[in-house]
Amino acid sequence: MxxxxxxxxxxxxxxxxxxxxxxxxxxxxxxxxxxxxxxxxxxxxxxxxxxxxxxxxxxxxxxxxxxxxxxxxxxxxxxxxxxxxxxxxxxxxxxxxxxxxxxxxxxxxxxxxxxxxxxxxxxxxxxxxxxxxxxxxxxxxxxxxxxxxxxxxxxxxxxxxxxxxxxxxxxxxxxxxxxxxxxxxxxxxxxxxxxxxxxxxxxxxxxxxxxxxxxxxxxxxxMEFQQGRARGRMEWALPLVVLNLLFAAFNAVQLTVLFGGYDKVLKETGLTYSAYARQGFWQLLTATLLTLVVIGLALRWAPRSDARDRTLVRTVLGALCVLTLVVVASALRRMELYVDAYGLTRLRISVEAMEIWLGVVILLIMAAGVFGAKLLPRAVAVSAAAAVLGFGLISPDAIIAKSNVDRYERLGKIDLDYLDGLSADAVPALDRLPEPMRSCVLVGIDRELRSADDAWYATSWSRSRARDILADRKVEADPRTCGSQDRDVMDDDYDPYVEGDDPYGPDDPYDADDPYGTP
Structure with missing residues (x-):
């Protein structure tokens, strides 16, 4: 055989x-x-x-x-x-x-x-x-x-x-x-x-x-793949039309709540901004992925024998793609609210970047529906590679550090325990913190860079830049002022808010007088 x-x-x-x-x-x-x-x-x-x-x-x-x-x-x-x-x-x-x-x-x-x-x-x-x-x-x-x-x-x-x-x-x-x-x-x-x-x-x-x-x-x-047997027009189109109506109803609610302001969120859901944002992001991300599966299955079984069938396929799937883009925007908005309440982390910036890339893939599918799908596989591969390259070049750890330092300067809230685990990419942003916070968060990176004997070919430009910064301003950490936090307020499994609390009111888990953000 x-x-x-x-x-x-x-x-x-x-x-x-x-x-x-x-x-x-x-x-x-x-x-x-x-x-x-x-x-x-x-x-x-x-x-x-x-x-x-x-x-x-x-x-x-x-x-x-x-x-x-x-x-x-x-x-x-x-x-x-x-x-x-x-x-x-x-x-x-x-x-x-x-x-x-x-x-x-x-x-x-x-x-x-x-x-x-x-x-x-x-x-x-x-x-x-x-x-x-x-x-x-x-x-x-x-x-x-x-x-x-x-x-x-x-x-x-x-x-x-x-x-x-x-x-x-x-x-x-x-x-x-x-x-x-x-x-x-x-x-x-x-x-x-x-x-x-x-x-x-x-x-x-x-x-x-x-x-x-x-x-x-x-x-x-x-490799040869058998074309799926074309289904009747009603058999494949009706479920997608119903799905489009569901997407449209959901998006109508999202646009009303997400862009209606903080008071609108409290009135409609009884939740805080952060709790509402956290509640649905992962479901929306899953919905985006499942939509891509639905589109693939529909393209396999939808009839394309005449012009009317092809027009119907493009109309129904095009509408689904447009509505999915609104879901993508809603998920990104939820993450924006979540980051504003809790701060930026590696997990949050990663899933946010993935959601953006999924939106690009949906746009490519829409373009393929208009201009043909001949280049779609290569276009998706190029978009994935460009996303990974762009994600690396923007230096995620540096963005996380900058976002949290900016947030500290604006709100007085910061989690040094989490920032202490970032790489040398974060040093330029963390260097902006006042003492003794700066030394407390940089002492681990400084110790690791001093002990490492990196050859020129086995180190990064970011590590070299961090060494120069730490050489100009010495790190002098006092263990008495660098006690660890009682809890990680940026942990994705921790939510200090309870239903109905005002995150900026008297139940704020951060003490405004404590620069370390200790609850």
Whole structure:
């Protein structure tokens, strides 16, 4: 019986070219040397030879560079600028995962949903076949050029010996030169050997998978999906019309309550602004996601045999998209009210960014309904990558810190316990706080930066900037004035308000006379 992947497999590629093998080796060596001490510019440095390996392999296999391939490749490299700029780990993780996804898109090509959704799995498939392909190419190259390997190895060995000997002499003769070498060269002590070996293997097999995929990727667009059986007009249209009416009624209430002012919220719901905002945000986010599922199912089963059916599909689904955009605006407004009452956190800014992206996806679906859905999969992928890149470049931790410092200057409320857990990205904003609050919230970051011995390639611009700021204004924290809070007032699982309380009245959980916001 034929394997399900049989029709997706391209013809076997030729042997790995010599430039491809050298690029794979360079990726492995750079991974072992540069990735052990942290993340920063080193990821971009390691990615360059890996991309070259894929390019050399694709060229040797006769594949042409297409415009969309260039778009995905440039986007993937741009995403790796995030760890070079930011210290926070969560936007860095998103950027790295997205960069891998864009690399898979670039290597596989294709324009449909299977290519966009399944291309990353093609890298896993290429890992097994690529190892044998690389070994075969290496063995054939070694047999064909056995007489030339000796001079090359001897030359490289002599160069390394000269660099080590004279570098050690110069380092011993001048302390400044020794510090320069220490900052430029990675730690290659014997104690680091197992870790370096693991990184070498990671870079080696990663570059092999990328190169093998570049030479002969799986053809995901060859996957065939049966078109859903068209339903009767009443059978599919009536439920969506009813759903549109429900959306319209909900949105009418939302527009009345959310933009009617604080007194309107109290009168209509009996809740505070913050409690009302928190009550429904997650439900509205779920409703937005489910709407995308409903649209996909409707497009599968809706009849499109004549002009009237197509017009009806566009009208009903277009109305649903417009009403969903109002739901998106309502959810964002609720989060705005919630942040105003409680402050900005990582969770809140993340889900707010996701809601905005879902709104963009709905706009793309509406555009596809007018201009055609041929480019929709690629457009959604581009929007997702752009969202991740933009989310990283705005520096979420810096925005969180700035928002909470601004809120403290306006209302006198702040949660130092939460802000103390932010990354070095937040230092410029937190530096605006008055003493002793400034030192209390920065003491942990200052201690971590002082103890870290970051190499130039394994640190971020944000950490370097934070070091400069903390060097200009020393952190002098007194444990007696930096006691921890009794409770985290920015915790998403904590609500100090009870139904009917006025958050700005006498039951305010924050004491206006206490600059730390202690209840």
């Amino acid at each position: 034929e394997s399900p992947l049989a029709k997706l497999r391209p013809p076997a590629p030729g042997r790995a070219s010599l430039p491809t093998l050298w690029a794979i080796l360079a990726t492995a060596l750079l991974s072992a040397l540069l990735l052990g001490g942290g993340l920063g510019l080193n990821l971009l440095i390691v990615a360059v030879p890996a991309v070259l390996a894929a390019g050399f392999a694709a060229r040797a296999a006769g594949r042409r560079l297409r415009p969309w391939t260039l778009v995905w490749a440039v986007g993937g490299l741009a995403l790796l600028a995030v760890p070079a700029l930011l210290d926070a780990g969560w936007p860095t993780f998103l950027a790295i995962v997205s960069a891998l996804a864009l690399t898979a898109f670039a290597l596989h090509g294709g324009r449909g949903w299977p290519s966009v959704l399944l291309s990353p799995f093609g890298l896993v498939h290429s890992l097994g076949t690529g190892t044998a392909w690389t070994w075969q190419g290496l063995r054939e190259r070694a047999e064909g050029s056995r007489g030339r390997w000796g001079p090359v190895l001897r030359t490289a060995l002599v160069a390394v010996v000269l660099l080590v000997v004279f570098g050690a002499l110069f380092a011993g003769a001048d302390a400044a030169f020794a510090d320069l070498l220490g900052s430029l060269m990675p730690d290659i002590s014997l104690a680091q050997a197992p870790w370096r070996l693991s990184l070498f293997l990671l870079g080696l097999f990663g570059a092999i998978a990328v190169a093998r995929t570049g030479a002969a990727p799986l053809r995901w667009d060859r």
